[in-house]
Amino acid sequence: MDTGPVSRSPRQPAAALLLVVAVALASAARSDEPSPPPTRGLAALVAASSPADWRPLDDENTLYLDLASGRVVIELAPLLAPLHVANIKALVREGYFDGLAIYRAQDNWVVQWGDPDEQRQVRDAKTSLSPEFTVEVDADFPFRPLPDRDGYAPQVGFSNGFPVGMDPATHRAWLTHCYAAVGVARGNEPDSGSGTDLYAVIGHAPRHLDRNITLVGRVMQGMELLSTLPRGPAPMGFYEQSKQQVPIRSVRIASDLPAAERSQLEVMRTDTALFAELVESRRNRLDDWSRVPAGYTEVCNIPIVVRPRAP
Amino acid sequence: MDTGPVSRSPRQPAAALLLVVAVALASAARSDEPSPPPTRGLAALVAASSPADWRPLDDENTLYLDLASGRVVIELAPLLAPLHVANIKALVREGYFDGLAIYRAQDNWVVQWGDPDEQRQVRDAKTSLSPEFTVEVDADFPFRPLPDRDGYAPQVGFSNGFPVGMDPATHRAWLTHCYAAVGVARGNEPDSGSGTDLYAVIGHAPRHLDRNITLVGRVMQGMELLSTLPRGPAPMGFYEQSKQQVPIRSVRIASDLPAAERSQLEVMRTDTALFAELVESRRNRLDDWSRVPAGYTEVCNIPIVVRPRAP
Numbered sequence: 001m002d003t004g005p006v007s008r009s010p011r012q013p014a015a016a017l018l019l020v021v022a023v024a025l026a027s028a029a030r031s032d033e034p035s036p037p038p039t040r041g042l043a044a045l046v047a048a049s050s051p052a053d054w055r056p057l058d059d060e061n062t063l064y065l066d067l068a069s070g071r072v073v074i075e076l077a078p079l080l081a082p083l084h085v086a087n088i089k090a091l092v093r094e095g096y097f098d099g100l101a102i103y104r105a106q107d108n109w110v111v112q113w114g115d116p117d118e119q120r121q122v123r124d125a126k127t128s129l130s131p132e133f134t135v136e137v138d139a140d141f142p143f144r145p146l147p148d149r150d151g152y153a154p155q156v157g158f159s160n161g162f163p164v165g166m167d168p169a170t171h172r173a174w175l176t177h178c179y180a181a182v183g184v185a186r187g188n189e190p191d192s193g194s195g196t197d198l199y200a201v202i203g204h205a206p207r208h209l210d211r212n213i214t215l216v217g218r219v220m221q222g223m224e225l226l227s228t229l230p231r232g233p234a235p236m237g238f239y240e241q242s243k244q245q246v247p248i249r250s251v252r253i254a255s256d257l258p259a260a261e262r263s264q265l266e267v268m269r270t271d272t273a274l275f276a277e278l279v280e281s282r283r284n285r286l287d288d289w290s291r292v293p294a295g296y297t298e299v300c301n302i303p304i305v306v307r308p309r310a311p
Numbered sequence: 312m313d314t315g316p317v318s319r320s321p322r323q324p325a326a327a328l329l330l331v332v333a334v335a336l337a338s339a340a341r342s343d344e345p346s347p348p349p350t351r352g353l354a355a356l357v358a359a360s361s362p363a364d365w366r367p368l369d370d371e372n373t374l375y376l377d378l379a380s381g382r383v384v385i386e387l388a389p390l391l392a393p394l395h396v397a398n399i400k401a402l403v404r405e406g407y408f409d410g411l412a413i414y415r416a417q418d419n420w421v422v423q424w425g426d427p428d429e430q431r432q433v434r435d436a437k438t439s440l441s442p443e444f445t446v447e448v449d450a451d452f453p454f455r456p457l458p459d460r461d462g463y464a465p466q467v468g469f470s471n472g473f474p475v476g477m478d479p480a481t482h483r484a485w486l487t488h489c490y491a492a493v494g495v496a497r498g499n500e501p502d503s504g505s506g507t508d509l510y511a512v513i514g515h516a517p518r519h520l521d522r523n524i525t526l527v528g529r530v531m532q533g534m535e536l537l538s539t540l541p542r543g544p545a546p547m548g549f550y551e552q553s554k555q556q557v558p559i560r561s562v563r564i565a566s567d568l569p570a571a572e573r574s575q576l577e578v579m580r581t582d583t584a585l586f587a588e589l590v591e592s593r594r595n596r597l598d599d600w601s602r603v604p605a606g607y608t609e610v611c612n613i614p615i616v617v618r619p620r621a622p
Contacts, residue, residue: 107535108490133602151459151607179419179515188599203538204490204515204612208596208605224418224542227514231535285519288499291444294519296462301515 041287042303045278046268053274054266055161056309057220059254061085063092064263065113065222066249067102072222073263074182074200077162079141080175081132081216084184088195088216090125092251096196101245105229106237108203112185114196116245122196131190132214134172141173144271146279148296152176152207156299158270162218163299165210175215178205178300180223183215202227205300220306221265268305278302352598353614356589357579364585365577366472367620368531370565372396374403375574376424376533377560378413383533384574385493385511388473390452391486392443392527395495399506399527401436403562407507412556416540417548419514423496425507427556433507442501443525445483452484455582457590459607463487463518467610469581473529474610476521486526489516489611491534494526513538516611531617532576579616589613 040048057075065072078085091097103116137143143166145157153165156176163176175181181201186193193214200219219226229246232239239245254262269275282302284293351359368386376383389396402408414427448454454477456468464476467487474487486492492512497504504525511530530537540557543550550556565573580586593613595604 107538148462149460151462151609152605190602206612208593208608208612210605211603212601227418228539228541230539282519290523291501292522294463294521297519298462301517301519 040277041281041285042278042305045274045281046305046307049268049274051310053269053272054307055269056264056266057254057306059262061089061217062220062254063088063217064250064252064254064257065097066251067225067246068249069225070222071263072200072225073220073265074217075161075220075267076182076217077160077175077215079137079159080135080162080164080173081184081214082135083129084132084193084195084214084216087126087129088184088198089253091122091195092253093256094123094125095250096120096122096125097248097251100248101242102226102229102248103232103245104199104236104238105202105226105231107231109201109206109237110199111202111226111229112197112199113246113248114185114198116239116242120196122194125194127194127196128191129194129214131186131193133190133211134167134174136171137166137173138171142271143173144275146297146299146302148283148298150299152210158275158299158302161267161270161304163302163304165299174211175217176205176299177201177207177209177215178218179203180219181205181215182217182219183209183213186213200226207300218304220267220304221263264309264311265306266309270304351588352592352596353589353616356585356592357616357618360579360585362621364580364583365618366580367575367577368565368617370573372400372528373531373565374399374528375561375563375565375568376408377562378536378557379560380536381533382574383511383536384531384576385528386472386531386578387493387528388471388486388526390448390470391446391473391475391484392495392525393446394440395443395504395506395525395527398437398440399495399509400564402433402506403564404567405434405436406561407431407433407436408559408562411559412553413537413540413559414543414556415510415547415549416513416537416542418542420512420517420548421510422513422537422540423508423510424557424559425496425509427550427553431507433505436505438505438507439502440505440525442497442504444501444522445478445485447482448477448484449482453582454484455586457608457610457613459594459609461610463521469586469610469613472578472581472615474613474615476610485522486528487516487610488512488518488520488526489529490514491530492516492526493528493530494520494524497524511537518611529615531578531615532574575620575622576617577620581615 061076063074076085100115102113104112142159150156155166163178165176166173184193185197234240283297372387374385387396411426413424415423453470461467466477474489476487477484495504496508545551594608
């Protein structure tokens with residue numbers, strides 16, 4: 001067994017493997033040179049946070065995907081896909097998804113839902129949209145860049161709690177395909193996605209899809225209800241038989257529900273000094289477990305912290 | 312619904328989302344300048360492969376983790392963790408894991424197994440080992456570098472079918488924490504891992520763990536048996552109650568079994584022209600679905616193809 005201190009807990013024989021919850025270390029500052037501030041780990045940062053370090057989910061742009069197993073909470077990012085977000089909300093409000101199903105789960109790739117039989121009619125929403133693989137942003141676009149170079153984008157960072165890519169030369173931005181990203185499935189034609197079929201990333205970030213398909217948001221709670229679904233036996237993870245499909249009870253917009261039925265959640269803001277410290281703590285871990293600081297991090301390896309709102 | 316051609320298949324309304332199985336496109340070469348060769352997608356490359364593009368799994372270094380749900384096949388990489396691979400094989404051969412359990416599953420992180428009660432005695436294997444976070448390699452070390460820059464390592468690439476990092480300046484190499492990587496849990500002390508507690512990566516690659524813990528191999532088949540396990544309700548995904556744990560029927564080394572009981576698998580070699588073409592096809596996708604080639608890829612985003620051996 002492990003001889004480290006964590007091995008004393010019977011149920012956590014190697015708990016230190018996950019020292020994401022890093023121990024705060026005071027760095028001994030030398031007066032003759034600038035020294036970086038002490039780096040606290042995630043748990044310490046959350047404990048030290050103030051109400052201003054958090055924002056509530058935007059109920060007008062938050063979907064509840066209700067399954068028999070529980071609720072998946074998805075926050076949409078209207079700044080980064082305005083047409084698609086509006087159309088998905090129109091689909092939700094006409095009840096498009098109610099009674100449909102998750103019809104695909106492919107390991108290390110995506111879970112996908114919509115109408116497996118392609119029979120459901122769209123009433124008022126649009127059935128085709130201009131692609132929003134990237135969108136033009138102005139100087140007011142909230143963006144906190146990561147310090148490290150990214151292979152897939154000129155720049156990456158966070159916007160209002162969402163991981164994004166950015167091209168300063170063209171003033172265009174896009175949501176990135178990190179774990180839990182939610183996007184609009186499409187056929188070969190760029191305008192063939194309307195939001196009737198959505199997917200969530202359940203594996204390693206498929207960043208090569210960035211700028212090739214419209215992402216609309218991110219699962220903020222309930223990812224495990226999607227990530228643990230049985231993988232589909234057919235090619236690309238499709239469920240071959242209807243009994244394998246996972247029924248969708250309903251999809252609703254949070255603001256359409258009475259307060260008592262809403263999931264009261266808040267997300268750590270990404271434009272704060274606290275978040276900057278979190279990023280630095282991931283770039284260079286200073287805890288009792290880590291030995292070699294990476295000196296680097298990537299946009300899909302920074303935790304987006306979500307928690308219940310204080311009452 | 313999608314208006315693309317794939318929407319004709321009732322069960323695949325947005326199948327093109329996963330055009331990993333890319334359509335081969337002939338690139339129109341202009342005679343006055345060098346042109347890259349046409350890039351074929353994964354399915355076309357597999358179809359075009361010859362027996363020399365594959366190698367059988369090394370049965371002497373392949374573990375079968377047998378669960379009620381099926382078999383997880385793990386290939387060990389003795390070149391990259393000789394002490395730990397030898398000790399894990401010693402543990403397996405003394406029956407250490409038989410009847411133990413998977414006791415942890417944390418979403419977007421790891422599944423971990425061993426003795427949740429820390430009662431099982433180690434007979435002949437070692438209980439402490441020098442860390443093999445990196446190992447020294449010589450000029451004969453098989454290594455196919457990726458063309459792209461990596462944020463976490465001076466160089467990344469593949470060695471005998473395993474994703475690896477490399478520091479040419481120090482002649483040291485290490486397995487990287489990609490999806491399906493298998494490692495040796497440890498406590499805070501670097502030598503506190505012996506192989507009694509192992510983990511597999513089930514989410515986005517936690518590359519910051521590279522060089523901080525000893526990886527020993529990779530799940531080659533059966534990942535979905537681990538990745539779909541219910542996430543543990545306790546902190547860090549531990550199962551709080553023994554009834555939540557997933558019993559391990561046995562762990563055995565392939566070469567210790569009669570041929571009829573072995574999983575006959577082969578893996579695509581990573582030192583071939585075919586694999587180089589696969590890498591290029593992932594850097595720049597040329598298919599009917601993709602619109603913007605990434606011009607980049609990363610070591611954890613290249614598929615390691617495993618299939619049944621031809622009889």
